[in-house]
Amino acid sequence: MKTEEMIDELAGLCGILPEYWDIFGKLHTTTVDAKRAMLKAMKMRVESDEDIAREIDIRKIGPWKSFVEPVIVISVNAQPLKIPLYVPVHAGNKDNLLITCVIEDESGGAGEISLAGADIEVVEERMIGNSGHIKIVLSDERERHMGYYTAAIECTLNGILFPDGASVLRKQTKIIITPDTCYLPPELKEGRTWGLSTNLYSLRSEGSWGIGDFKDLETISGLVAGVRGDFIGINPLHAVPNTHPYGISPYSPISRIYKNYIYLHVEDIPEVKDSEEIQTLMNGKPVRKKIQELQRLDLIDYEQTGKLKEKILRRAFDAFYEKHYDKGTSRDNDFKKYISGEGESLESFAVFLVLWNFFRKKNIYAWQGWPEAYHDPNGQAVKKFKRRQEKEVLYHMYLQWLIDEQLKRVSRSCKESGLRIGLYYDLAIGAIAGGSDVWNYQEIIGNADVGAPPDDFNPNGQNWGFPPMIPDNLKEHGYELFIETIRKNMRYGGALRIDHALGLFRLFWIPSGTTPKDGAYLLQPVEDLLRIIALESERNRTIVIAEDLGTIDDAFREMLQSFHMLSYRLFYFEKNYPDPSFKLPERYPATALCAITTHDLPTVYGYWVGRDIEAKKQLGIYGDEGTWMNDVAARERDKRLILGVLKEQGLLTADFPEEPAEVPQMTHELCMAIYRYLAQSPCKLLLVSLDDVIGTLNQQNMPGTVDAHPNWIQKTPLALNDMVHDRRFNDLSGLYNKA
Secondary structure (H helix, E strand, O other), X not given: OOHHHHHHHHHHHHOEOOEEEOOOOOEXXXXXXXXXXXXXXXXXXXXXXXXXXXXXXHHHHHHHHOOOOOEEEEEHHHOOEEEEEEEOOOHHHHHHOEEEEEEEOOOOOEEEEEEEHHHOOOXXXXXXXXXXXXXXXXXXXXOOOOEEEEEEEEEEOOOOOOOOOOOEEEEEEEEEEEOOOOOOOHHHHHOOEEEEEOOHHHOOOOOOOOOOOHHHHHHHHHHHXXXXXXXXXXXXXXXXXXXXXXXXXXXXXXXXXXXXXXXXXXXHOHHHHOOHHHHHHHHOHHHHHHHHHHHHOOEOOHHHHHHHHHHHHHHHHHHHHHHOOOOOOHHHHHHHHHHHHHOHHHHHHHHHHHHHHHHHOOOOOOHHHOOHHHXXXXXXXXXXXXXXXXXXXXXXXXXXHHHHHHHHHHHHHHHHHOOOOEEEEEEOOOOOOOOHHHHHOHHHEOOEEEEEXXXXXXXXXXXXXOOOEXXXXXXXXXXXXXXXXXXXXXXXXXXXXXXXXXXXXXXXEEEOOOOHHHOEEXXXXXXXXXXXXXXXXXXXXOEEEEOOOOOOOHHHHHHHHHOOOEEEEEOOOOEOOOOOOEOOHHHOOOOEEEEOOOOOOOOHHHHHHOHHHHHHHHOOOOOOHHHHHHHHHHHHHHHHHHHHHHHHOOXXXXXXXXXXXXXXXXXXHHHHHHHHHHHOOOOOEEEEEHHHHOOOOOOOOOOOOOOOOOOOOEOOOOOHHHHOOOHHHHHHHHOOOOO
C-alpha cells in the first residue's frame, strides 16, 4: 500500500473529513499533506510507513486491547446497561473465567455483578497477533437512575496466567446514564417568553468601579422583571488576564471552568463590610478618586480596574485568613465546603494563577515558556512551589468562592423578582493555549488551533487562537474536562448558550505552523457530547441554546432539535434564500431562540446607518472597492425589504415611510416594530439586545480586529440608574402578555 493510501486510511479511521462544502456551496478536498499534518497534531507518529501502519493497527484493533472502554454513555431508556469486555483468552478457556464488576453510584452506593464459566457467552472471537481474544457482555439488570457511575471490573483465569503474564485483569470504566432530551421548563413546553441581553462589563452605575459587576447584574435583572421579561443574557464570565488588548475578550479565556474576579462587587464581601481598616481605605480620597476616574472614562480600563479591585480583595483575604481560616467559624466552614465540592480542579486553577503571575514578572506570559519542570501540573517542581505558596494559592481559591457566593445571590434574586428562567450564560468555544485549562489537560489537547476555512467572506480563513481537544484522548479521560466545563457553566443559570455548536459535530483544525488553508474538519463524538449536555441540563434545570449559525449539516441540526436544544435564529440572516426577502414570523422554528443581532454583528441602530460597513472600510477589512459597494447596495435593499415586511404585518403605522432614504436613522418605533415582528414567531425565546433598546451605534466586537476597533471595552450610553425611567426600556413590557 502506498504511503498516501495509508494516510488516507488512517485519516478516515480518526474522523478527518476527506472533503467539505463551504457556505457558498463550493467543495473543498482535504489534501494528503493536510491529513498528515492533522494526524501529527493529534499526537500520532506518522513519520514513516511503519509508524503509520502501527497507528492503523491500533485503531483497527480498537477496544480489543483495552479490556474495557474508558467510558460508556447510554440513554436511561436503553437499559439494562450492557458493558462489553474484551478478554485476552481463547474461547476454549472461557469456562475458567471469573468476572466481578462492582458498580458504584455518586453517593457511594454499590452493587456487584458476577459472571463465571458456563454462564459466560462469547459474543465474538478474534485473533490479534498470535493471541486469541473474546468479547463478552456484562448485563446489569438493575434499573439505574440518570447520573455518573464507576464500574470496577476484575477478571481472573482460575489460576492460569494471561498471555502478558498477569494473574488478574483490573480496570475501571465510567458509566454515564443520560436523558434523551435537555431540560425545558413546563411553561415553555407550549408557551413563549423573552429576555434581555447585555454585556455585563459594559453596564454603568453609581456603585460600580468603571466596569459592570454582579451588583449591576442583580439590578438589571430586577429591571427586566419589572418589564415582564423572564431572563437576562450576559457575556461569558470566564477567567481572562484583564490585560489590554489581548487579555480582555470573554471569548478567549484562560479557563472556561472558573470566572473573572473583576465582576465582583467589592462592597458586598463580608470581610470588606466587617473591617474598619478596609472601609477606611475604600472611603479614603485616593481610592475614591480612582473609582471616580474609572467611572468617568468613556471606555473600560480592565487593567486599572483589576488592580484597584485586587488592592481591596487582598486585604479582604488577609482579614478572612486571620479571623476565619482554620478557626472553625461559619465562614471557614462554608469556604471549606466550597473547596471540597470543587475538588482538585479549583486547586489546580489556583496553582496555575500563582505560577502564571510569578512568571509574568519575568515577562513570560504563557506556560509553554516556563522552565520545563513546571510544565507538569503533577510534577515535583509544581508540588514544591504549591507548598511554598500555600497562602497565595488559597487567595485565588477565595476569589472563586466569592464569585460563587455573589452569583448564587444574583440567581436567588432573579427568582424572587419573578424571572422564570433567570441568568442566561454564554459558553465560549474554547480556552487559549497558554491558559490553565490547557495546562491541566495537556494530554487531551491537540497541537493545533480551531478556526474556520477560507471562503469568499474570509479569503484567508479564520484562526480563533485556541487549541482543540483530541476526541479519542478526551474519551480516554472519561470526558472529564467536557463534563466539568458544561457543569460549571450551568451553575446558578436558567439557560446556557453554546457558542459554535457545530463544533460538537465537527471542528475545523489548523495544525500548528500552518494556515487555515491547510486545515481540515475532524468529526467529534457527537452523541456522547450531546447526551452529557442533556444530563447536566436536566440536573441543573438549564435550557440549552445551540448557536447553529453558518454552514451546518441539516442532519446535525435535526439532532440538536431532537435533544430539545434550541436553535439560534437571527433576524439579519433569516431570509428566503436565494431570494433576499425576510422570512415571515410564522416560518421561524418553534424550538428556537430568535434575536436581531449578537455582539459580533451591528446593533440595529448601527445596521441602519451602515456603521459596521463604514468601520470595515476604514479598517481595511474589505479587499476591494467592489465588495464594499456590494455591501452598501445590499444593505439599502435589505432596509427597503424590512420596511415593506413590517408594513405588511401591520407593525408600522400607515404613514410610516416606505423608502430607506426617508428613514435616515433608526428610530425607537422602527426598532420595536422589528422586535414585535420576532415576538409573533413561534420561537420559545426572544432575546432583546439592550444596545438596541437604548440606541447604541457601535457593535461590541468587530471580528478580525484586536484593538483597531474598541472591542469589549464600550460602556452603555445609558446608566442603570436612568434606565428605570426611560420610555424605550419600559416599552418592552408589551412584547408578550406574561401569565
